[in-house]
Amino acid sequence: MSSHFPISAEEGKMGLVQWLKGQFLCHLVICYGFLVSGLLVNLLQICTLPLWPINKQLARRINCKLGYCLTSQSVALLEWWSGTEVVLYTDPENYRLYGKENAIVVLNHNFEIDFLCGWTFCDIFGVLGASKCLAKKELSYLPVIGWMWYFLEMVFIKRKWEEDKRNFVQSLQNLRDYPENFWFLLHCEGTRFTEEKHQVSMEVAEKKGLPKLKHHLLPRTKGFWVAVQNLRGTVAAVYCCTLNFRNNETPTLLGVLNGEKYHPDLYVRRIPLESIPEDEAECSAWLHKLYQEKDKFQEDYSQTGCFPGPKVTPPRRSWALINWLGWTCLLLYPLCLLLVQLVKSGSILTILATVGFCAAVSVGVRWMIGQTEIKRSSSYGVPLNNK
Numbered sequence: 001m002s003s004h005f006p007i008s009a010e011e012g013k014m015g016l017v018q019w020l021k022g023q024f025l026c027h028l029v030i031c032y033g034f035l036v037s038g039l040l041v042n043l044l045q046i047c048t049l050p051l052w053p054i055n056k057q058l059a060r061r062i063n064c065k066l067g068y069c070l071t072s073q074s075v076a077l078l079e080w081w082s083g084t085e086v087v088l089y090t091d092p093e094n095y096r097l098y099g100k101e102n103a104i105v106v107l108n109h110n111f112e113i114d115f116l117c118g119w120t121f122c123d124i125f126g127v128l129g130a131s132k133c134l135a136k137k138e139l140s141y142l143p144v145i146g147w148m149w150y151f152l153e154m155v156f157i158k159r160k161w162e163e164d165k166r167n168f169v170q171s172l173q174n175l176r177d178y179p180e181n182f183w184f185l186l187h188c189e190g191t192r193f194t195e196e197k198h199q200v201s202m203e204v205a206e207k208k209g210l211p212k213l214k215h216h217l218l219p220r221t222k223g224f225w226v227a228v229q230n231l232r233g234t235v236a237a238v239y240c241c242t243l244n245f246r247n248n249e250t251p252t253l254l255g256v257l258n259g260e261k262y263h264p265d266l267y268v269r270r271i272p273l274e275s276i277p278e279d280e281a282e283c284s285a286w287l288h289k290l291y292q293e294k295d296k297f298q299e300d301y302s303q304t305g306c307f308p309g310p311k312v313t314p315p316r317r318s319w320a321l322i323n324w325l326g327w328t329c330l331l332l333y334p335l336c337l338l339l340v341q342l343v344k345s346g347s348i349l350t351i352l353a354t355v356g357f358c359a360a361v362s363v364g365v366r367w368m369i370g371q372t373e374i375k376r377s378s379s380y381g382v383p384l385n386n387k
């Protein structure tokens, strides 16, 4: 039934803006800016190679800034384009420490944009350029983003412990003299939540005599223990982070690109590193208990729509937007000149080449976005003991 109330000018304007955000041409411009600036960032990172043996700390700092130039574009997309506001539930005493110390972040892995929400918090607390993650090896091959991570000393693993352990320990040791404050993200579940993986991991829990989890896969404990042991003295605390979205939202990166606004809530508890057991078996049991608590928070959230404790909506920083607009203007200018030349020339070949270029940009970024989709998740974790 149609409404009899006339829409106001303000509503009309909002409708137009929302319509524009869904248009392919806007997406093409955004993706073009992201890809071309990303390749330029990669190129500049390569140029820092000769600096590493001479002044490693300076090379690292420069790479953090370059990394920020690229990663913050996707933060700007979330905060300014889609209008998503991240809400933080945490102890105000701890809030003051965020961004001022190194930390290991333990986060659930249920959502396609959990990495993007993580980056947004990193930006809010000023650690985006230096933020790191224990990531599957496949991500290191991602054009632009994966190549950038190589210079940011991200830790990649094949999820095969015997093959990983040497490189893993060495990469963690390298972080001991990192010149900037960093957060090291660990998704202890090791893969994204699917019903099938959940069922398999709960069979493992049963065999191990552990309580079943409803909202998480059973955590794999080795990576956490090794990270804690190797980062003692470097990292001050573990941030136990539990992320969920209001109204049962299932956010996607394509949704963000289409300007859809989401409502993420993050509950953060700060746990001093000294309070975590050193012994592997005790540390493992400690992590299982942590996940049982996290599961309870998620269950309560699904009933009440909120996490415990005071909440705050930290203000978004303008840097991400300024950086994004700067790159867009810088890269749109030559593109516009090229298009004008193109129209003037009237050459079919040049027009075809341009259309081909646009199609390649669009397909390339669509493929990258595909990597974030849970339906394309790896088979890790199914069947039982599959690695």
Ligand SMILES: CC/C=C\C/C=C\C/C=C\C/C=C\C/C=C\C/C=C\CCC(=O)SCCNC(=O)CCNC(=O)[C@H](O)C(C)(C)COP(=O)(O)OP(=O)(O)OC[C@H]1O[C@@H](n2cnc3c(N)ncnc32)[C@H](O)[C@@H]1OP(=O)(O)O
Binding pocket: 098, 105, 107, 115, 117, 118, 119, 121, 122, 131, 132, 133, 134, 135, 136, 139, 157, 159, 160, 161, 162, 183, 184, 185, 186, 187, 188, 189, 190, 191, 200, 201, 204, 217, 218, 219, 220, 221, 222, 223, 224, 239, 241, 268, 381, 382, 384, 385, 386, 387
């Ligand atoms: C204030 C705000 C604060 C914070 C804001 C939040 C975040 C911001 C922070 C930073 C952002 C930075 C960057 C993010 C950007 C992008 C990247 C995003 C995501 C990438 C993430 C990934 O790629 S996840 C995949 C890779 N990572 C991992 O796998 C890590 C977890 N895994 C481990 O740690 C593992 O231990 C391991 C891989 C190191 C080794 O695994 P392995 O299996 O060999 O050993 P384990 O001992 O751990 O496990 C073996 C035991 O497990 C049992 N088993 C068998 N099958 C299963 C099963 N299906 N489920 C559970 N358990 C299983 C098995 O029986 C073994 O048991 P035993 O008793 O025999 O030991």
Ligand SMILES: CCCCCCCC/C=C\CCCCCCCC(=O)OC[C@@H](O)COP(=O)(O)O
Binding pocket: 030, 031, 034, 073, 074, 077, 112, 115, 136, 139, 142, 145, 187, 190, 191, 192, 365, 368, 369, 371, 372, 376, 377, 378, 379, 380
């Ligand atoms: C201006 C903004 C430009 C918009 C275009 C943005 C394009 C960015 C595209 C891709 C960013 C790639 C980031 C990849 C991070 C994916 C993290 C992830 O979720 O990995 C999954 C891994 O944990 C577990 O894998 P499996 O579940 O075992 O399989």
